């Protein structure tokens with residue numbers, strides 16, 4: 001075994017987006033592409049001697065090869081110990097949990113989250129820091145700068161490590177420890193939630209369907225929901241992580257988890273449905289005939305936080321991404337705590353949680369979590385709901401409708417226009433930005449604009465400023481239209497249009513969501529010249 005210095009030249013476009021570097025598998029397979037990015041990670045982190053690093057991924061195609069490369073490069077950069085999930089598997093929340101529990105210096109997560117997998121699909125790599133959360137922008141920008149100046153990378157020429165056997169091996173001076181991917185995470189969940197109450201619920205005949213979408217949450221859900229909580233075998237479906245996620249799109253929303261929705265709408269629907277995404281950090285909560293919007297789920301969890309033993313002492317604050325509905329703000333107000341509004345992406349929540357300013361965090365994109373780790377956590381949200389259902393003895397439907405009756409309903413929807421011509425999308429955003437100063441105070445349909453801006457966030461902890469985080473048109477009654485470009489897509493541009501309207505009166509809480517938002521949808525189209533500029537008649541996906 002020896003450490004090699006391999007000459008290389010920079011690749012364009014290795015700038016991490018909302019959640020790490022995501023590209024087509026074929027791009028990652030180019031010789032030196034992964035190596036260059038990993039070299040840039042190590043250059044940014046500085047000398048690695050004595051450090052522990054966590055490595056794992058969602059099991060998608062190229063996961064194992066990437067891990068072997070990363071291990072050989074970690075050894076070349078003097079990392080002392082690498083903790084790797086068996087089979088190369090670690091969900092994103094499990095990486096965060098393992099980093100924190102074992103006092104690791106950081107972790108490398110191999111995932112493109114909910115993006116499709118397989119040889120034609122997407123791959124991704126993300127660095128998480130010591131607190132278990134995604135690296136903040138100043139670190140990812142430094143990584144990008146390093147990718148642009150590389151002349152060589154360093155790698156051991158050791159042979160491959162057996163990723164499937166628990167135990168310890170070495171590459172150069174580095175110890176590689178293959179760990180059970182589920183154990184640490186399961187132990188943490190058992191401390192946060194009332195497992196006895198949930199066991200009693202299942203023992204009483206409560207029925208659930210958890211759809212792991214052939215992705216990484218399968219082994220976790222099976223071990224915890226069926227193994228520890230006693231749900232009948234078969235409660236967790238599609239639980240084998242597959243390299244191509246069975247050809248599906250592992251994104252837990254009503255469109256991509258249509259099979260779960262069909263079960264929950266069927267005549268023999270179980271009491272509770274849930275799904276998680278490729279890397280296990282997203283969740284969808286479903287009752288009989290009702291998919292709970294993620295924004296409502298966050299608000300409901302916040303309003304009921306104290307039912308779970310881990311949150312019995314109450315919550316210090318809530319944080320939501322700017323496009324997420326304002327349902328949680330109303331709960332925060334009633335609890336007398338702050339609801340922080342951050343840019344899109346989990347990395348902005350880390351400082352708030354580290355400073356104990358926020359206990360619960362959420363995004364409209366099916367992401368919910370708490371300060372137990374520094375990533376969003378799909379199974380955590382599902383276990384929270386199970387704890388809530390067990391504690392209250394009510395159905396999902398009853399809980400949601402009672403919440404609306406108490407706080408009002410925030411009708412909410414996101415319209416995605418995927419793989420749009422990038423210059424058309426940029427042009428639309430630029431034109432919209434130029435119109436913003438003239439919009440404030442103007443009537444738009446039956447609404448009046450009270451604020452129109454491009455969201456700027458100043459981190460209350462470290463004072464860092466993030467600009468251009470989404471165009472907001474806020475109406476006098478609190479209704480909102482938000483436009484932003486996705487930072488996770490791999491093809492052209494994806495325009496996200498977020499729509500929200502508040503309805504206090506319970507007599508109007510049973511409208512169809514798109515119907516309830518129809519005027520805002522029409523306004524958004526005309527203000528942004530959306531159809532005209534993109535040439536699209538309708539969104540690719542509506543959630």
Ligand code: G1P
Pocket residue numbers: 018019113321344345346363364365367485486487488489496
């Ligand atoms: C999307 C979601 C965002 C989430 C991210 C990673 O990012 O909108 O909320 O944090 O995936 O899961 P986007 O593609 O919008 O940049």
Ligand code: ZN
Pocket residue numbers: 092112113114277278279280281282
């Ligand atoms: Zn994910």
